[in-house]
Amino acid sequence: MDKKVLVQDLSEGLVRRKGLSQEDAMTFVRTVFDLVGEFLQTDKIVKIKGLGTFKLVTVDSRESVDVNTGERIVIKEYTKVNFTPDPVLRDAVNKPFAQFETVILNEGTNLEDMERMDDEGVERIYHAGQDGNVEDMADGQPGEQPQVAEGREEDHSVDSYGKERILSGNTSNETALPIETASIEEGPEDEAEGPMSEGAGEETGNEAEEQLQESFVEDDEAQASGESEADDGEEEAAPIFENPGQEEPEACGIQDVRPGQDERHVSNVHVASQQIEVQKVEHQKVEHQHIVQVAPEHGRHRVYLTPWMMFFLVLLVLFLMAVSYYAGSQLHSGEGTSQKADLPDKPAESLTVKSGQNASPRKQAADSLKMEADSLKPENSGTRADTVSTVVKKETPPQPKVEYPQVEGGAYEIVGIQERHRMRSGETLRGLALKYYGSKDFTVYLVVQNKIANPDIVPEGMWLEIPKLRLKRR
């Protein structure tokens, strides 16, 4: 190791292996390298099999600054010797590290990228809520205790994004709990919870909750059936089915708030001392077990969640929703009539209040689809149309279009035009964002407002609208 090998040592090897005299071997080794030098001078390149390639590279003259005097000096053109080892030699030398390979880092590890991908943020959280549900339901069996601590610790270490996911996991659990069932009658919120609870109805393994959920599901299904029956009133039915699509982004917001409001004690308990609580309180135990299962799943999913998997999860959820809607309207077609009178009104109201005008184009689209579906399937038009329209709703990502384009998931919303700016040579969007908002992160708002396809290429002389921003409230 780190021994210095000289020409003598190399020639000794030759003597040993080839039976040359010591003197001849020395001459040979020297001649080899002399020849390399000579040929380099004449040919600029020398290749030796098994060793590598020596090459002469000309470095152009360039200006530099004398480190001592600070004067500008010119470094003259010179040639340097470049050596590229032969693959044989390279691999032989690298043998100790040969088993390493270049690894692609997963999305979960790059934290800075999270901010950059703000647009996807909301959707991801939304998907996370969804898939959290599905998993929750799929393995709704009581889990092992040791995982509690583990899962929790993991949660604390993750960023706010992760927390949000967990919170959404919490709330989705709560939908299955007695405490929450009380709030079902309250109002539009339960619209957002609808799909989740239906998923629960399909696959839950918890006996105790089964009944509660059943009644809960019945409620929803009653609604669904009520809607589907509602004198074929497209205007009424459409806004209701708008809800699963429209309100779920809001549901994300709600989920942020609600654990703080009505479930504060629960979340506090989680953070402080879950293990003790687990032993004490039965209800909470059930909850914990749910969370336990959700939390480690998240840990793993951050690694493996590819866009395709998300897509399939969403499809799965859609399928479950469609099935439950279908089943609901079949089974409870008679029961829902009493509730339909008041229930459909609320979501309709909430819709008009929350996203008045922008709902209408979507509604029309849904209507037209519904019409199509109607004409295609006259036998069970109501239910088929419903499933179609819900599917359509889910596939178009919900985005509140007010009068200005919005950055999805951004902390600010565009409320007006602050100024107009003409791009000059050398200016960048980042530079402008820095100038107007004080941070490069605001570039996205410029991009969105001006509908710039490629933020790296903005033509000189282009007029940009500098949007006025307002902090979003949830």
Next chain:
Amino acid sequence: MNNKDFIAELSRRLGYTLKDTSSLVATLVSEMTEELEDENVISIQNVGTFEVKKKQERVVVNPSTQQRMLVPPKLVVNFKPSASFKEKMQ
């Protein structure tokens, strides 16, 4: 200047047959490879030194896809020409 030319010239100068020369060169090269595998420094007077250096692992970003990759550490052979050799090359 490829390997064949090199061996031809070498055999001409030293008076060995082509076959002998190429086997001698091969032996010399394998000798050097072995030494380098042991992470020894080969120093040849008036030419330069061959040594093995460890390149640290590093993270690279594909600029077009923003894909981040971890490049493993590796050992590479480095040739440093001596001052006299450099002088000769000018």
